Amino acid sequence: MISLDLEIKLLTLENLSAILELDQACFGGLWTLEGYKRELDSPNSDILGLFSASSSTSLLGMGCFWSILDEAHITILAVHPQYHRQGMGAALLYSLIKTASDRKMERATLEVRASNLAAISLYQKFGFQTAGRRRRYYQDNDEDALILWLPDLQHRKFKAILDQWYSIVSDRLEKSSWHLLFK
Known part of the structure; x- marks a missing residue:
């Protein structure tokens, strides 16, 4: 079986049209062009992209977090619908957490729709725990958001957890014929 290479790298303004296409495919236009420009220009925002030279889609997935003091607040985790259930969301989440840990963040947090059981399951596999609920957080349908929390990114044992x-993540991707490259 031939495996196809996946690469995760920081997104730049050069990727803006691909970012907007992915946003449209995943969220129906969650953020605007100006919103993404602000994110890409902000020194407190990291946006990672998932690429494969063997794909017709230029950007397969993306994840973003804001650095707020010593906390990585994950704002976006998106995988193009045609690549769901292949381990790419886990690869992006791993990369966001590793990047946050490398940047000396102490913890990670995020909000997720209370009904998004697939996402909640993924976050729980990575050790996120429910810290609270934001009532009627999502404006499109007044749905609640769960606040999830991952502490101890700088704990001495966390490096071993990242390695696990x-x-x-690598094993899961291999089952779908993908191989993750890190830059």
């Missing part, structure tokens, strides 16, 4: 997650 890398193995799990």
